[in-house]
Amino acid sequence: MERIRVAHIDDVREGEFVKVNTHGRKVLLTKVNGQFAALENRCPHLGLPLGRGKICDGMVTCPFHGSSFDLLTGENIDWTKKLLGVPVPGWTQKMIALGKPPQAVETFPIECEGEDVFIKL
Template identity: 45%
Template sequence: MSRVELAASGEVQEGRLHAVSAEGRSLLLTRVAGRACAVENRCPHFNLPMTRGRVEHGTIRCPWHGSRFDACTGENLDWVNSVAGLPLPAWSRALVAAGRKPAPLKTFNVTEADGKLYLEA
């Protein structure tokens, strides 16, 4: 198992996303109830970056199509419900989903030690 430094502990805050690169991947870090969590910076809907997404009550909302994911487990909680922040009526969600089924975000194991966050790979 290898350990890769991601960020200083103080750089990753509750309710905010912090983008980093590690092991050839773009990741997003945040905190939920003090716990540091990491997900891949790519929405599984169209593989678009989620850097401009919002963190709300332990979830990350995709800025493109509104999908919501648990920030620590990656679980999909709501699939494609808006376009550029404008709500979609229920009948049009399937059209915008473009045949893609709800999918989770890929998550990564993060540890915290000596004032730093590490990816455990």
């Protein structure tokens, strides 16, 4: 794994994303209860950007299909509950999922050294 400097520690804040493009990867940085997190800026459902999503209670919700992911682990919490932010009934959720099973979003190991934030790709 390659260790890459991606930000200054003061640039990464609770409840906000820092968007980083490095080595062909789009990465989101944030803090959750003081802990740094790094995840791919790509919803595993259709590949749309998670960086536009809402952060709440340690999760990010995809603004396009309502899938929610744990910011620290990438674990899927909810899968395709909405369409463009509007809640949909259960039978419609399966159609929106397009046959894809729930998936986690990729996360990256993150380290702080001095005042720099690094991720490992």
